[in-house]
Every structure is written in structure tokens, then in C-alpha cells.
Amino acid sequence: MDSTTSSPISPRRRPTGPREGRKHTPKVSRKGLYQRAIRDAFTKLNLRQMVKNPVMFLVWVGTIITALLTIDPALFGTVPGENLRVFNGLITIILFLTVLFANFAEAVAEGRGKAQADALRSTKSDTLARKLLNDGSIQEVSSTTLRRGDRVQVIAGDLIPADGEVIAGVASVDESAITGESAPVLKEPGSDVASSVTGGTRIISDELTIQITADPGKGFIDRMISLVEGAERSKTPNEIALTVLLAVLTLVFLLVIATLPFLANYVQSPVSVAILIALLVALIPTTIGGLLSAIGIAGMDRVAQFNVIATSGRAVEACGDVNTLVLDKTGTITLGNRLAEEFIPVKEHSEDDVAKVAFAASIFDQTPEGKSIVRLANKLGSALEFDWSKAEAVDFSAKTRMSGTNLPHGVEVRKGAVEAIKGFVRSRNGQIPTDLDAAYERVSRLGGTPLAVALNGDIYGVIYLKDIIKPGIKERFDQLRRMGVRTIMLTGDNQITAAVIAQEAGVDDFIAEATPEDKIAVIQREQAAGKLVAMTGDGTNDAPALAQANVGVAMNSGTQAAKEAANMVDLDSDPTKLIDIVAIGKQLLITRGALTTFSIANDIAKYFAIIPVIFTAAGIERLNIMNLASTQSAVLSALIYNALIIPALIPLALTGVKFRPLNANQLLQRNILLYGLGGVVAPFVAIKVIDVVIAAVGLG
Amino acid sequence: MFIVRDIIKAIRITFVLWLLTAVIYPLIMIVIGQVFFPFQANGSIVQNLEGQNVGSALIGQVFTSDRYFHSRPSAVNYSSFTQQERDPENIGQRTGVSGASNFAPSNPDLLARINETAAQLEERGILPTADLIYASGSGLDPHITVEAAFNQLEQVAKARNLSPDEITPLIAKHTQGRFLWIFGEPGVNVLNLNRELDVLQAPLE
């Protein structure tokens, strides 16, 4: 995390940290993308596709009618005026471009996903797999025939044929195809995190026996492909509601325009069909209608750019609404590794004694914590006082909650949770020192994790393992709070430690000594209060909580079960990203709202451009406040503005409105000024300018 | 069959509410009106010296004679008719009518009518005021503006051989002021004023 403490959360900024130096997921060539988008824009003209977007469909129908009117201007009865064919032709061209621009916007947005999908697809080739039969023999089969439950054997150099769980063997696997991370990952059975493998990744050492967990075409890569490609993109609830509103507005305008000629005829101020169509197109919300799906696709795409795969647009949208983030302390709020800070002796022991015992207990400990204990002990001058080749490691287990070393001559040194060590000492008939609890509490109050160290039945003291809170995290939580998002920290630490860390990190609430069940309980409690909850998780026991949460982000390093339960998978396995995803969700919604507001606000200027000039016979030319040159130039200016605003806004639709972590009122104020008031004013200026140009060129 | 039950319930509530709002409530009001405020309740009918009903204190009348102050133009001739105009087929003569011209400001017919009225006023030597030029809303407007009354003062005084000073206090007397001196516009009740003029000049018996 860089120290941009005062800068806003920007979803476009890549968080640094664990993913630093990572090469980026499939690169997409910009030029190819646009060429493809232009091609797609034309194929989308197909009526069956157009009908899905009622607004643009109407424009398309209008284009066809004006095209007919270009051929025969008197199709619906003779109309007065000069150069009608040229005028109608121009309208037809502009309308056609309007449709094309809208299609182009969608195609560009889809293009990025498609390119990414292509890159993914290339990793997915039909390979031969060695299927283990029940009798133990091996049969070579095509990877596409593998079913859930089948077992296969893979050896160094093979592509893993399908998603599965490692059931035997230890091997390193290159997962760069999906994560972009070039460093190989260790895979072994039994462990929550390291036992799942993904089809399409490559085993680069040793061999594994894998139980397949996905039927053909349903694997992780298949899902990713269809997701990034948007083939199965279904509209989100909010998008559907907005589409309904836009359709109703369109219907309202259709009614207004369809009845207008009868009214106009009565006051002897008839208008031509071509102008009515132009007016209709100018009024219906083409801007948002044309950009709506692009905004949605781009939102998903932005999440994907962030190396997070969302299973649905709904999930991205839900991110914007999240009220509560449930975060694991370790890895999210604090750096994953705690470091030994101090040895605190108890009873008559000295600090050096503690250091010595701690050192002995940690020589086999390869965890960062263990290494930091060795480092601290060395600093204090401890040296190895026994032949470590004769010593025996005692590994940490969740059951004993301690680890250590069995030295020669039956000497046992242990370090571990204070309660666990107390139990150990009691079992060796030792005494619990009276000042142990004081030392334990002191460490807890500092926000550290206390580890007791013991030699046989004697507790020597406590190691103070310091939790390192990620730099800048407090500011991020502040920003979240301003956006109205509460954070709840979950930790296995004791109450006191948890409270201190919660205070330092600035989370709103915490659950100490948390079990996986607590996670679900917290989520359910929040949801019962009507809140939307987001969480991250990786273990199999997180799966229920991930499924329960409204936004569940599974780490790619996590188990298959977790990934299936979640609605997003973070390929970089960086839990901090949850915060950025929330910002992306909000940005998506803001963009949609801003362009809707802008689109509707635009209509006022278009009315003032067109209505006064087409009803000059009714004597309302004084309403022509823009003083547009002529009927034809006014209509064309409004239409040209209407068409050009779509490509002009494509970049905004794709990158999204810049999101600032402000409260709702401030955000509304800012955006309403920009897109509401701006939406009223901008077209007046733009239409006038276009009119001047048209008049100068002499088109009008 | 739920629908039948709902319909029966609707009929029952209709009946009981009808009884309350359309029978009991009006009956109480009619009784109170007839017992305690019979004058108002029966239309504020006023009489002349002979005790004959000559109109309502609240409803205007047509005046054509120079001896009377004239009312505003009416689209329905103040719901009155002469002996020659009597027409048994005309329901309005039996029931009374009200009405306005409903001319839009842009209607040429309005201008034609206004020009005609203006010409008549000019003929009588009366300065036009808005209320004397424009027709009233009800066609029964009992009032004219104070200004319109004073504009007619000289002509009426002359026709009655009175000095205007004798009539002026009567105009003030029959001017209905603003409610609480704030709401609405002052208006001179033409019928009451003219009745008073008749009383003033009544032949002594």
C-alpha cells in the first residue's frame, strides 16, 4: 500500500503489495479492438438484436422511414419546402450514425472482454489425460471426456486437464495463465488452500493425483470465458428497472409526437413526417439508451481489469450498495506475518533465558513468525547450544495450538498460545507462574499476540509477536466510513488484542476469538438489519459465509468450494481489494445515473431548438431563443448533437465517472451540478455552435 | 363467491353512508336554515315598498332606464325576460339560468361585443370602466365598481332631477367593502342602490 493517505480510493489505481511486479493478464491491442468494434457495430444492426434495446430500436425504425422519405418525399402526402430529398437524406444519415454509434459503444465495451476471453481460450486446449481406473490401471483419454469424480494423474510438464482437488502428491504448478502470477505455486493434498488446481494450468515439477471436480465446459476457465465475454451477460436488476423507465419515457414521447400532427394541423401549422421523426429521436433518451449496456459491460470489465472475476453484473452492482465489510484481520488489516518484538521473562527467568528457549523452540519453524523469533534471539546474542540434527521438530497443529522442538535427552521446548502452554506445563506437573497473566495482558494491550514459551514444566516467559497494521489502511476505512460503509474485523485473537488492533486500524467493530460460525452469524445479524454485507474468504469453511454474504469474494488461492460459493474470485488473492471493488460498484451506478440525468436534461435544449422553428406558422418563433438559422438547420443541429454526444461520452461510459469517497449528499450535489445542470446547459451551446457551422456551410 | 360478498358489503356501506351524507346531513342543514336563517336560506329575496318581491339582494338585474344605475353586461340577461320573450318551451325561464360569454381574449367576437358596448356607453356619455365593458362571470353579478357607479352618477341624477350629492351617500351605503378591509374588491350593489333611489323618490302617500 503506498502512502496515498489523502488521495481518494480510485478503482483504477492498482493496489500494490503482494501483487507487485506481477505481469498483467492478457494484453489487448487497442487497434484490433476498435476494428473489431466497428465490424460488430454493423452486425448489431440486425433487427432481432436491435429490438432488445427499445430506444435504439425506435431510432432504427425511424431511420428506415426517413430513408423511404428520401426516395419519395411525398410518401405521406406532399409537404412544402425545398431540397426535401437532401434534407431527408441528411436526417437519414444522422439517424443511421446514431444507431451505429450506440452499437459501437456496446461493441467496444464487449471487445475488451472478448479479447480477454480469446486469450483464456487459448490455454484451454484439448489434451490427453491419464485417467486412473478403478483397478489402478491408467487409461489415456481426451480431457473433454472427464467427468466429476474421475481421477487423473498429471506429471511435470502436463497441462492439468480439468479443475480438481489434489488427493496425492506434492508439486509446483504454474498458474500464470489465469492469475498472471509467474511464480509457481505449491500444491499438496489436505490443505485448504493449496489443494485445488485449475484446468489449463501447468504442472512444472513432480506429479499429482487429482480428483476432478468439474464436468467439461463447467470448469473455472470456462466460467471465466463466458463471464468476461459477456455471452451470458444478463441485465442487472437496476439496469432492467432503468430500461423500463427509459422505455416508458420513449413511449410517452412516441405518444406526444404521434398526436402532434393532428394538433398542429388544427392550428394550420403542419409538420412533415421526417421532422416529426427527427423530433422524436431528439427527445427519446438515446444517449443513455445507447450507452446503457456499455456502462454495464465496462463495469464488469473494470472489475476484471482489477484481476477479479465477477460471476454476474448483479454482484458488481451489489458492491455499490454494501453497508458492511466483514474482513479477516490477518492479511487484510494486518500484514500476514507477525514479527517477534520482545521477550518478556516471568518468574526468576531473565530475558536471555527466554530468548534461548524461544530460539530452541523455533529452529524448525519456517513460518515468518518463527523466523522472526530466531532473528530477535540472534540479535540478543542467543546461540545454538545443542546439536540440532539430533533434535526433533514438533509441528503446530490446530488441536494443540503450539509447536516446538524435542531436544536430545528428553528435553521438550514449546511455544504457543498461552492457554495451550499452560495445559502443556500442567501435564508436566509444572507450576503456572503468577506473573504470567500480567505479561500476557501487557502484550494483549499492545495489540500483540502473546506466545508463551516453556521448557519441560517451566514457563520461561512470553514472546510479544507484534501485528503490523498495513500502512494506509486506517485512511481507507475512514473513506469507507464517509461513504457509509461499516467495517467489521474478524480475528482469532483474544478480546484485548482484538480491541487494540481494531482501535489502531480504525475498524468500526470487531469479533474476537472468532470461529467460522461467527462469520456467518455476523453476516446474518447484519442482513437481518437490512444491510448488504461483503466479505472475503478462502477456506472451505468460509464457503457457507461466502454464499450467505451479498458479495462474497473468494481468493483464487482458496478451495474450489469457496470459489463456487462466492460471486467473485480474486485472482491475485488479495483481500484488500474488496475495498476497491466496492468503489467500482459505486462508480458503475454513478455513471449510469449521471448519463441518465444528462440524457434527460438534454431534452430541454432540443425542444427549444426544434419546436419554435417547425411551428413558425403558429407564430411562436420568439421561443427560438438560440436564434437558430432556419428550420432545417435547427433540426439538423439538434440531431447532429444528439448523434455526436454518444461517441463523445463513450470514454466516460467505459472508464466511469470519477468516484470520490464523499457522503451521499456531497456526491449528489457534485454530480447534479455536473450532469444535471451541465446537461441542461451544454446542448444549448453545442446546438448553437453546430447551427452556426451548418449555416456557414450552407447546408441548412 | 368472494366477489358477491364484496358487492354486498359495498352495497351496505353505500347505503349507510348515503343515509348519513345525502339525507341526514342536508336535512339538518335545511331545518337550521329554514328555522334560524329563513331570509338567507330562501335566497335573500327583497321587496319593494308595496311588499312585492322584486329580486334577490345577491343577484343583479337588468337596468335600461336612465333613472337607474346600469349593471354589467350579462351573457344571460340576468336570467330575466320580458313578457314578449316568454316561452314555455324554454326551461331556463322556468328554472333560472346563469352563464358567461366564455369568449377567449383572442376571440374576435369578444372585440365586436366590446366595441358595441363601448359605443352604447359613449352614447349615454358614460366613461367606460373594465366592469362595464367586460361581461360578468355569472351573468348575475349584483355589483359594479365604485368607479363605474360614479361614472353613471351624473346621468342618473339628471334623469331623476336630483343633485349628484344626494345620491353619493347612497353609493357609499350600498358599497360592499372588502372582507376585513383586505379580501376581494369593493362593489356597489346595483339593485339595492336603485331600490333605495326609488324609495327616496317614492310618491308620498
Place this chain on the structure above:
Amino acid sequence: MLQGFFQIALTLIILAVIAPVFGKYMARVFLKKSTLFNRAINPIERFIFAVAGVRYKDNMTGRQYIQAILISNLVMGVFVFSLLMLQGLLPLNPTILNAPSWDLALHTAISFVTNTNQQHYSGETTYSYASQMLALCFLMFTSAATGLAVGIAFIRGLTGRLLGNFYVDLTLSITRILLPISFCGALLLLLAGVPETLASPAIVTTLEGTTQTIARGPVAHFEIIKQLGENGGGFFGINSAHPFENPNTFTNLLATITMLSIPMSLIFTYGIFANNTKQAWLLFWMVFSIFIVLVGITAVAEYQGNLFVNNTIFGGEQPNLEGKEVRFGWAQTALWAVSTTATMCGAVNGMHDSLMPTGGFSTLFNMFLQIIWGGQGTGTAYLFIYSILTVFITGLMVGRTPEFLGRKIEKKEIVLASLVLLVHPIFVLIPSAIALSFPDTLAGISNPGFHGLSQVVYEYTSASANNGSGFEGLGDATLWWNLSTSISLLGGRYIPIIALLLLADSMAHKQPVPETAGTLRTDTLLFTSVTAGVILILGVLTFFPVLALGPIAEGFQLLRN
């Protein structure tokens, strides 16, 4: 001129003082809290519920509520239609009037049952005392109470409560709000000179010897509910311009205040239901501001008068008094015209047809929007429909899916809310286009040119908005007008009511989302201003062409002359 604006301002100040108090009272009534008159009213209500077989505590779902409204309104409509058709046989018919034509009776029944009171007849010459008192006055109470019930049920749903029981709400509206106030108001009117008699018209010989027929009848009790219930159907043809309906400036003030009081106060009733008085005040001032602008421009135009007449006759500025009464003058008539179209009352104390084009613009604009106070109950509900649409359009800009009062606005809500947007275009623009296509056979236009277009559009708008006022020069007593406006009346009334109640039902059953810093607060000045902007933009977008070809074109035409 200043005096005129002073009286307008004072009237509005009185209303702004009354509204919060009255709104609180209505909230108490519908929250079933005890009120001052409990003791007197409780036995009456118990009797009503017993006779009607209504269980006081039963709650209805949205669907049941709608069904109860439709069925009861149908029963009442059929009942009144029958009474009207039987007029010739019934007593209390001193002027021996025959039954009206079936289409007129149908239109009248529909018009009154929908709280519109659009009248294609003149009361004196068409309906007997029995018809006015036993049929029309009855519907004035029940249609107003139906509107109130819908408004209250909508507010209940919006604020997360169960919708309640239609029959209970209907009854409470009458027994605790409409009837007590009508009773007191009718007494005041009676005192001020409004007749209340069963005697036949007075036939008198005027001072100049002509015969004058003075129509009268049981007016006072009819008049007050006409105003209070936003009904607007006059006892006499010329409505509140008639000296017997509105004899002096006191009755005019009383009528103006009763006309505006319920729609204004309901906003505060909402405030109490939502436990958010601040939002109620903000909404109140928002509507108030739009209202004041419309009153202002209308009044100024009437004061300045008809340019052409001023030039040729007066040689100076004289107010436009065509179709106005001297006692009300330009100020009170302008205030009334804007108020009556704002509140969907539809009573008139001066002729709208003869208003200056600005007045035509304001009155039409009011009926297009339907929220500048709006109809009895429904107006306040529409206000929240616009709030919901505003939340939906602009609310996204705070980065959350839109929610109103903590409840998510989703597809269903948008479908129902936008249905309301569609009603006017369908029931105003389409029939207007048809009528204007056959100006000679169908339209019955009496004023030429742009104003003629306004006449037709006004008639359908008035029907669809359930207002009832008219550009009365229009020859509307024809089969075409009776039937076509009946469709607009029904569509404009029941489609929104169905949508409103379904919307309320759906909102009531949503899990509310707790408010955080990220929640868009709807009780801020900013949001209220944005709502005003959305209302004006949506309104203008839909009706700008009509307004441009009607009153705006007429205005320019007058300026050119």
C-alpha cells in the same frame, strides 16, 4: 396591484398556518389515535361499521384494497346513475325536470364518482333538487373520501405500514374530516347568504318590470363539500361565480381556504407518518414555490388585461374582467383559478375560457403535473411518485441502487410509477388528437385559433386529471364528449389508483435498509430542489408541444395584435 397581491399573500399565509395543524389532525385520525370528537363520533362509526359489516381491525392487502375501491365505487356509480335516470319520477323536483339523456347521466355519474365533477350540463336546468342532494352530494363525500383513503393507504405503505382497511378509511374520512368541517362550513355559508331551501325558484318582477327567475335550492350544504372535497361540481351552471354559491368576499375566502386545505395538509400528514416533519416542510415549500409562481404570472396577466381592448377602449391598463365578478376582481379570481386547477377541485369563480393566455397556461400546467397540491389524497401520492422517480434517476449518482425511505426502488416500483406518467399522454393527447381532427363534427370549439386547441386539450386534461373545470365555451353536451371524456375520467382515476396501491403494497413489504452516510437523504433542500427539477422537466417534456401550440401561441398572437 399591490393590494391584490397583498390579499393573495395573506390568503396563502393563513393556509400555511392551517396546513400543519390540520395535517397533524388527519394523521391522528388515520393513525387511529383519539381526537377531540371521539365521544360524539365513536357511536356513529360503530353504527356504520355494524350496518356495513366492516370489521374495524381487518387489514387489506393492496389487491383487496383496490378491489374494495373498485367494487364500492361501481356500486355507488350505478346507484347514482339510476337516481339520475329516475329523476322524473322522484320527488323534490319543483321545476319538473325530465331525466337527462343516458349519456349525460352516465358522464355525470362517472364524473362525480371519480371526484372530478366535470359538468356537461347546467345545474339549474338539468338536475332536480333530489338529484343534486341525494345523488351528487352523496358522491361528493364518498369520492373525496375514496381519494383520501388512497392517499392515506399510499402513505402507510410508503412508510412501511400495512395499508389498512378501505371501508374504515372511507368512513373515517367522512365522519371525522369531511362531514364535521362541512357542517361548520355550511353554517357559515348559510349565515353569509347562501340559500338552503327546498322551495322552487323565485319568480319576481324586477324594478323595470321584466320577469326574473331566481334559481335557488339546498345550496349551502352542497357548496362546502364541493370545495372541501376537491369536487368542484357547482349547484348552479356557473359554479362559484354564482352569487348564491359565493355571495361575497368572505365566502370566497372561506371557499379558497377549504379548497386548498386538505391537499396542502396531507403533506404534513405524511410527515407525521414518516416521522419526518422536515421533509414535509421541504416538500410543502417546494410545491408552494411552484404554486406561487403560477399564481403570480396569472395574476399579473389578468391585472394587465387584454392589450387590444386596453388600446382601443380604455387607452390605459385595465384588468381583464371578462368572465369575472366585481366582488372578486382580478386577484381573487386569478388565485382561485390557479388553486382550483392545482388542487383538482375544478370549481370556478370566474371563467377560465376568458382568462388571459398566461392563465390558460397556468391552469393547464397545474393539471398536467397534478402535484401542485394535487387532488384529494392522490395529489400527495403523485408527489411521492415523482420523488421515487427522482430518487431513481438521480439517486444512482450517489453510487447506490436507489432507495426511498430505506426501501429499494426496483423494477416493479418503476413499472408502477411510470404507469402514472403514461396516463395523461394516453387519456389527454390521444382523444385530443381525434377530436381536433374533426373540428366541425366532434370538437364543438367556440373560440377560434390556438384557443380552440386549448379548449379541447383542457377538457380532456381536466377529465384525466379529475379536475372538472373547463374552458366552458366548449360545446361539450354531446354524445362524443360525454363518452370520450368518460373514458379519460375513468382512466385518469383508476389506473393511477391501482398503480399507487400496488406500489404502496410492494414498498410496505420491503426490508428497509438502515441509513448510513452513503444513503441519499431525501429530506434535504438539495434533493427537494432536484425533485422540483425532475417534476418540471418531465412535465415540460411531455406537454411542451401542446402548451406551445395552445396558450403560448395565443399569447404571442395577442402581443402581435
